[in-house]
Amino acid sequence: MEQLNIHPELNTELLNFKLPEKLGFGNIMAPVMFKADYNNGNWESGQLLPYAAISLDPASKVFHFAQILFEGLKAYKVETVHPVLFRPEENWQRLNRSAQRMLMPELPQKLFMQALCSVTAFCQDLIPAKPLHSLYLRPFMIGTQASLSLSASDTFSFYVIASPSGPFKSSPLKVFIERDNTRAAVGGTGHVKVSGNYGAALSSTSNAMNKGYDQPLWLDAVEHRFIEELSIMNFFAVVDKEIVTPKLTDTILPGVTRDSIIRLAKEDGVVVHEQAMDIDDLLFSIKSGSCTELFACGTAAIVTPISVLADKDDQKYELPTLDDPVALRLRKRLLDIQQGQTEDTFGWLCPVPKQDWQIGD
Numbered sequence: 007m008e009q010l011n012i013h014p015e016l017n018t019e020l021l022n023f024k025l026p027e028k029l030g031f032g033n034i035m036a037p038v039m040f041k042a043d044y045n046n047g048n049w050e051s052g053q054l055l056p057y058a059a060i061s062l063d064p065a066s067k068v069f070h071f072a073q074i075l076f077e078g079l080k081a082y083k084v085e086t087v088h089p090v091l092f093r094p095e096e097n098w099q100r101l102n103r104s105a106q107r108m109l110m111p112e113l114p115q116k117l118f119m120q121a122l123c124s125v126t127a128f129c130q131d132l133i134p135a136k137p138l139h140s141l142y143l144r145p146f147m148i149g150t151q152a153s154l155s156l157s158a159s160d161t162f163s164f165y166v167i168a169s170p171s172g173p174f175k176s177s178p179l180k181v182f183i184e185r186d187n188t189r190a191a192v193g194g195t196g197h198v199k200v201s202g203n204y205g206a207a208l209s210s211t212s213n214a215m216n217k218g219y220d221q222p223l224w225l226d227a228v229e230h231r232f233i234e235e236l237s238i239m240n241f242f243a244v245v246d247k248e249i250v251t252p253k254l255t256d257t258i259l260p261g262v263t264r265d266s267i268i269r270l271a272k273e274d275g276v277v278v279h280e281q282a283m284d285i286d287d288l289l290f291s292i293k294s295g296s297c298t299e300l301f302a303c304g305t306a307a308i309v310t311p312i313s314v315l316a317d318k319d320d321q322k323y324e325l326p327t328l329d330d331p332v333a334l335r336l337r338k339r340l341l342d343i344q345q346g347q348t349e350d351t352f353g354w355l356c357p358v359p360k361q362d363w364q365i366g367d
Contacts, residue, residue: 063152073149085346178313196257239302301333309337
């Protein structure tokens with residue numbers, strides 16, 4: 007592992023930190039964070055620091071031109087001695103695809119893994135060892151050069167923060183079809199994980215919630231006809247006992263959980279179609295009964311059934327309640343792997359052993 011600078015007050019911060027009984031998701035911040043700076047064309051050594059506010063020049067590019075990207079993944083410690091990360095290499099590769107699109111420097115894999123492993127190892131006693139609980143990790147990179155000219159930053163900072171978390175959402179989702187606004191357009195940034203995508207989704211998400219729904223379902227920007235994704239999850243349907251999901255394009259984020267679900271389903275012998283999905287065809291298949299399930303997936307929620315799909319004029323399409331839904335079978339299979347409750351035949355788990363510099367040694 008590359009050189010790592012550890013703040014002398016970090017152990018004290020950890021010893022004084024008390025984990026509350028009720029966590030929620032992403033609400034409680036662990037008292038440790040990782041930082042590495044990029045200057046003069048090179049990444050500097052990483053630092054483990056007490057969690058604290060970030061000081062930036064008001065003219066930093068991140069504020070004015072949205073040069074910011076992020077990732078999200080989890081560390082689990084349910085049935086394992088040490089924490090395990092789930093498919094971190096996929097997040098590293100996606101982060102660098104985002105960096106290429108945003109004219110930001112690619113992050114070396116060793117530095118990315120050092121950041122994740124050091125934060126996770128230092129926080130391992132804060133990871134709830136209970137089903138559906140985890141340490142949610144949020145890597146992100148920002149442009150820090152102070153300049154108001156429309157150009158890419160030449161200095162950057164990379165951080166990892168963490169949140170001991172419980173389940174994201176336990177009940178099925180109610181989803182509202184967004185027929186007017188769009189999340190991403192061809193040639194834009196829909197296929198990478200940049201903050202502007204989520205900022206653009208806030209208005210429609212708020213509108214859906216005000217109507218009593220959880221999230222909007224986004225359609226394509228050209229015809230407002232083809233299904234893309236939810237604001238923070240990929241979308242699936244079960245039609246005639248086969249799984250259908252939108253084919254990846256440059257307007258859809260390639261989710262790590264999405265890929266995992268597809269691979270698990272295929273291993274179970276379920277036929278999976280990645281194809282264009284016409285929203286009106288889907289609504290007809292729900293009405294006719296050929297579509298028996300809708301579900302969404304993502305790092306935070308894992309796999310969540312959709313109970314209602316709603317359209318304009320308060321038209322509601324309700325999905326039936328099934329005894330053995332495909333979504334929950336896949337959710338259990340994936341969770342069992344992530345939590346160390348079944349053999350990881352895919353090689354998806356990355357153990358994080360306790361480090362010799364860690365608190366408590």
